[in-house]
């Protein structure tokens with residue numbers, strides 16, 4: 001889930017605003033710096049320009065270049081100054097593990113208040129301690145393989161509805177279409193069923209408004225994307241409250257995550273606002289991430305025809321068995337796709353759609369002989385670790401065979417690590433495999449226009465959302 005990502009070029013028009021923001025943040029956070037007479041050792045690195053730090057440098061170039069330059073100069077742990085906050089970045093798997101897993105109680109998740117307001121302050125992402133672990137247990141249990149197995153036929157039927165629409169469109173924007181797909185899957189996993197068409201469209205529209213505002217400047221003035229997003233958030237909250245009320249009145253908790261949260265025993269119960277914030281948050285976390293990964297997957301398969309052929313062969317075997325027994329795809333089928341699964345693993349590494357995450361030291365912490373002062377941000381750099389040739393030889397090559405052997409512990413973190421790691425990883429995998437099964441066995445796709453280049457929206461995705469044309473191929 002990305003609540004804080006790094007859009008690059010789209011930031012340029014906002015540079016003056018960014019400067020103002022960093023100056024403001026500087027004053028807010030000034031108290032949190034290291035006192036001048038404190039001689040403990042901070043990690044090496046540059047704090048950049050006064051006030052601005054290295055913000056512009058990070059936000060106006062490929063993050064890989066920013067990280068690798070500093071890693072070469074300073075090693076795997078270095079300090080910097082981003083968006084008005086002093087921070088420590090690390091591409092060391094061991095340090096990342098300390099921050100995210102073994103000493104996670106010393107590093108709290110940290111997000112701008114505007115983003116918390118938009119998702120809902122009581123959502124799981126923003127908390128730690130007992131409230132977080134209670135919620136996380138519930139969300140996790142709703143997305144365990146045993147809970148999502150039953151969703152397979154519903155996910156398949158969503159795929160089978162989309163494919164003919166794509167086939168009959170002149171060109172599709174892959175990212176947009178994958179967002180529609182992953183949104184529908186998120187809805188059924190959260191509500192246990194499809195919503196009525198009107199409701200589905202209404203909720204989708206509100207999400208689109210939130211999404212636009214989420215990555216815009218937090219200017220709450222009439223007409224700004226941020227203002228519209230906050231309005232949409234309010235409406236979405238009202239809609240959800242009504243759904244909760246109806247389910248309670250009917251005495252039926254219903255299925256999905258919502259059903260689970262409504263059916264809790266008294267001692268575990270959550271308030272309606274806690275439920276609403278978490279339902280909104282999970283749908284938000286579930287769909288953009290998965291859609292970006294699916295978009296990359298289609299691109300990587302297209303760019304590597306030998307892999308496309310091999311994956312197709314694997315999937316055709318499963319299709320033959322399905323047709324012989326006249327059935328749809330099953331959970332067990334998705335467990336019999338070793339090559340497709342490795343292609344997905346490599347896609348998650350290569351795309352590294354969450355380049356890093358943010359934590360904040362709740363007290364002075366010493367790691368690897370360096371001091372991380374209280375209030376400083378700490379950024380485990382997932383992307384830099386995924387692109388380290390120490391752990392992934394020839395990292396720029398798309399090579400699924402590297403996953404024939406399990407990666408070294410704590411070096412592969414597309415779904416994060418530790419207490420805040422992603423509870424939706426199995427759902428994301430299964431919805432990807434089901435879509436690929438039907439797409440690759442019945443269709444082929446061609447790129448339309450220039451498809452090289454990366455855009456940050458805010459996740460890295462192929463330029464212009466990867467426009468493609470889909471054609472049906474003859475049945476096997």
Ligand code: HEM
Pocket residue numbers: 001002109124125126136139143281282285286287289290293353354357358413414415416417419420421422423424425427428
């Ligand atoms: C390929 C798709 C996905 C990717 C790459 C992804 C990645 C991540 C990552 C890296 C984190 C950890 C963030 C951090 O440590 O700060 C995370 C957290 C989270 N993800 Fe996902 N995610 C994906 C799909 C999903 C789906 C389908 C769901 C739906 C259940 C979901 C729900 C969440 C939630 C609720 C959290 C917050 C957990 C917490 O704070 O304890 N994600 N995700």
